[in-house]
Amino acid sequence: MTEPAELAAVRESYDTVAADYLRLVVPPEGMDPVSRAMLAAFAELVRESGGGEVADLGCGPGRVTAYLDGLGLSAFGGRAVVPPPGTAVTRGALRGAP
Numbered sequence: 001m002t003e004p005a006e007l008a009a010v011r012e013s014y015d016t017v018a019a020d021y022l023r024l025v026v027p028p029e030g031m032d033p034v035s036r037a038m039l040a041a042f043a044e045l046v047r048e049s050g051g052g053e054v055a056d057l058g059c060g061p062g063r064v065t066a067y068l069d070g071l072g073l074s075a076f077g078g079r080a081v082v083p084p085p086g087t088a089v090t091r092g093a094l095r096g097a098p
Helices: 005-024 033-048 063-070 084-093
Strands: 053-057 074-078
Touching: 033 063, 053 063, 063 074
Parallel strands: 053 074
Antiparallel strands: none
């Protein structure tokens, strides 16, 4: 089955920037205290409202998704178009994540 050209372009684009993105974007543990507090406040609001799944769309390597999951949320990332090389980068980034 041949994939649509636009999907192939997305895959190629992600492959091009995946390693740099992982290197340059600060993981939640390295964020400033206000940014981490905002994630914690968000998690608290979700839990207090009865919970439910939280989508981290455009999640990149999924570090914020894993962080939210570690805060007790049922979080998932929107990685439907991540190609195998990008998936490998993501798996490497999330080793040991909560």
